[in-house]
Amino acid sequence: MSQLTTTSYLILGMLSSRDWPAYELAEQVDKGLTEVWPRARRQLYNAPKQLAEQGLVSATKEATGRRKRTVYSITPAGRKALREWLATDPKRVSLEFEGMIHLLLADQGTIEDLRSTLESVREEALLSRAVFEGHMEYIRDTDGGTFPEKRHLFVLSSAFMIGHFAHLADWATWALGEIESWTDTQAPRPEA
Amino acid sequence: MSQLTTTSYLILGMLSSRDWPAYELAEQVDKGLTEVWPRARRQLYNAPKQLAEQGLVSATKEATGRRKRTVYSITPAGRKALREWLATDPKRVSLEFEGMIHLLLADQGTIEDLRSTLESVREEALLSRAVFEGHMEYIRDTDGGTFPEKRHLFVLSSAFMIGHFAHLADWATWALGEIESWTDTQAPRPEA
DNA sequence: TACCTATACTGCACATTGCAGCAAGTGACC
DNA sequence: GGTCACTTGCTGCAATGTGCAGTATAGGTA
Numbered sequence: 001m002s003q004l005t006t007t008s009y010l011i012l013g014m015l016s017s018r019d020w021p022a023y024e025l026a027e028q029v030d031k032g033l034t035e036v037w038p039r040a041r042r043q044l045y046n047a048p049k050q051l052a053e054q055g056l057v058s059a060t061k062e063a064t065g066r067r068k069r070t071v072y073s074i075t076p077a078g079r080k081a082l083r084e085w086l087a088t089d090p091k092r093v094s095l096e097f098e099g100m101i102h103l104l105l106a107d108q109g110t111i112e113d114l115r116s117t118l119e120s121v122r123e124e125a126l127l128s129r130a131v132f133e134g135h136m137e138y139i140r141d142t143d144g145g146t147f148p149e150k151r152h153l154f155v156l157s158s159a160f161m162i163g164h165f166a167h168l169a170d171w172a173t174w175a176l177g178e179i180e181s182w183t184d185t186q187a188p189r190p191e192a
Numbered sequence: 193m194s195q196l197t198t199t200s201y202l203i204l205g206m207l208s209s210r211d212w213p214a215y216e217l218a219e220q221v222d223k224g225l226t227e228v229w230p231r232a233r234r235q236l237y238n239a240p241k242q243l244a245e246q247g248l249v250s251a252t253k254e255a256t257g258r259r260k261r262t263v264y265s266i267t268p269a270g271r272k273a274l275r276e277w278l279a280t281d282p283k284r285v286s287l288e289f290e291g292m293i294h295l296l297l298a299d300q301g302t303i304e305d306l307r308s309t310l311e312s313v314r315e316e317a318l319l320s321r322a323v324f325e326g327h328m329e330y331i332r333d334t335d336g337g338t339f340p341e342k343r344h345l346f347v348l349s350s351a352f353m354i355g356h357f358a359h360l361a362d363w364a365t366w367a368l369g370e371i372e373s374w375t376d377t378q379a380p381r382p383e384a
Numbered sequence: 385t386a387c388c389t390a391t392a393c394t395g396c397a398c399a400t401t402g403c404a405g406c407a408a409g410t411g412a413c414c
Numbered sequence: 415g416g417t418c419a420c421t422t423g424c425t426g427c428a429a430t431g432t433g434c435a436g437t438a439t440a441g442g443t444a
Contacts, residue, residue: 005430005431006290006293007431009293009297010293010297013293013296013297013300016297016300021391021392022392022393023390023391023392023393024391024392026392026393027391033293033296035287036287036288036289036292036293037288037289037290037292037293038286038287038288039431039432040431040432040433041432041433042394042431042432042433042434043430043431043432045392045393045394046430046431064391064439064440065439065440066438066439066440067391067392067438067439067440068392068393068439069391069392069393070392070393079300082297082300082301083300083301086294086297086298086300086301086302086305086309087301087302087305087308089308089309089312090290090291090293090294090309090312090313091288091290091291092316093287093288093289093290093291093313093316093317093360094230094287094288094289095227095228095230095285095286095287095288095356096228096229096230096283096285096286096287096288097228097229097285097286098198098229098282098283098285099282099283099285100228100229100349100352101198101201101202101205101225101228101229101282102278102282103345103348103349104205104225104342104345104346104349105201105202105205105208105274105278106278106345107341107342107345108205108208108271108274108275108278109274109275109278109279110278110279113278113279116279116281117278117281117282120281120282121282121285124284124285125285149299149378150296150299151380152374152380153295153296153298153299154296155370156295156367156370156371157292157295157296159363159366159367160292160363160367163359163362163363164287164356164359167355167356167359168285170355171351171352171355174351175348175351175352178348179348182344186341188343188344197399213422213423214423214424215421215422215423215424216422216423218423218424219422231400231401232400232401232402233401233402234400234401234402234403234425235399235400235401237423237424237425238399238400256408256409256422257408257409258407258408258409259407259408259409259422259423260408260423260424261422261423261424262423262424
């Protein structure tokens with residue numbers, strides 16, 4: 001009877017809206033939630049299995065021709081566990097930012113390395129921002145896609161993601177401006 | 193001859209400034225870099241060991257009375273590996289935001305749960321922002337602390353961290369305003 | 385009929401986490 | 415001078431998570 005992880009509750013949450021086959025469950029979470037909860041594909045198959053062992057979801061085998069698939073369905077115990085989890089305090093936001101490690105060690109490399117790191121950060125950020133802006137537009141113009149009942153929540157989350165990547169891009173742009181006058185990575189910032 | 197991880201390069205980077213005993217190395221990284229590169233304390237002891245096996249750092253045993261400690265030192269091969277890594281593109285920024293999972297599943301819980309999640313996010317963000325603002329002030333007023341040669345880089349990284357947590361706090365505050373008129377978690381947003 | 389892509393997973397080696405454990409030095413107070 | 419808490423300085427290990435390779439069917443196109 002191991003402790004449930006956030007990933008388990010996430011799966012439980014997906015199943016609280018409707019039944020899902022394992023593959024589609026993995027697809028949805030992988031495509032839609034990696035930006036806020038990055039987990040290996042493998043884990044997205046393991047989590048519902050463990051939930052089934054604990055009786056929080058039930059598994060049914062279906063067949064399309066000779067191909068089988070497992071469809072999961074939440075149980076009343078599962079709904080209860082989910083409600084209880086939603087009332088707990090969330091874990092702190094955590095960031096993994098390899099570019100910042102590059103930057104902090106930049107005095108061991110060249111100024112070109114540093115510039116290229118910041119440019120890479122900016123480009124990635126602009127791409128991601130565009131993705132979420134597209135997502136936001138889609139939500140505004142439609143009923144919310146796969147989860148119409150969550151439309152109002154998607155508006156909140158998309159706003160965060162757009163702001164997050166906008167900040168990242170803006171910061172990278174600002175930092176590129178700051179280092180523009182540097183001739184090497186040891187250079188102290190020029191005083192105004 | 194396993195592939196080096198970002199954590200290895202981080203340790204290598206620390207050792208490029210000066211020699212470090214294993215414990216202090218772990219302390220420094222744990223205290224100063226968890227916000228951009230969160231790793232278990234255990235790994236901060238394993239990483240230099242592996243680097244030593246690969247000849248990128250050398251390990252020396254010292255003694256204070258009957259107590260022993262390992263002091264690590266970077267080798268020329270280590271410096272070369274670090275320089276090469278600094279020229280590569282960094283991995284994409286990645287976020288782990290459990291509060292957002294709570295929010296996206298909020299339609300399965302109460303409006304109080306949602307409000308309390310957002311308040312928790314805001315409080316944590318304000319605390320973290322204050323920490324980095326203190327850090328920024330410290331850098332401005334001193335020569336940069338333990339790493340005076342990195343003062344100019346700390347200015348850049350602190351600016352990012354302050355902006356990051358400011359955005360998080362601002363977003364949470366905005367979202368709390370948005371949900372203020374909601375009577376339950378199913379409520380559609382009122383049209384303007 | 386052949387081929388490509390999507391569906392639908394499982395197995396396994398390896399990496400990482402997190403906690404418990406152990407031992408010695410350091411300082412403060414009584 | 416004793417003891418108590420805290421810091422230094424790590425290691426072992428079970429449990430968990432990652433990532434890649436592998437297997438097989440279905441559906442569409444040319």
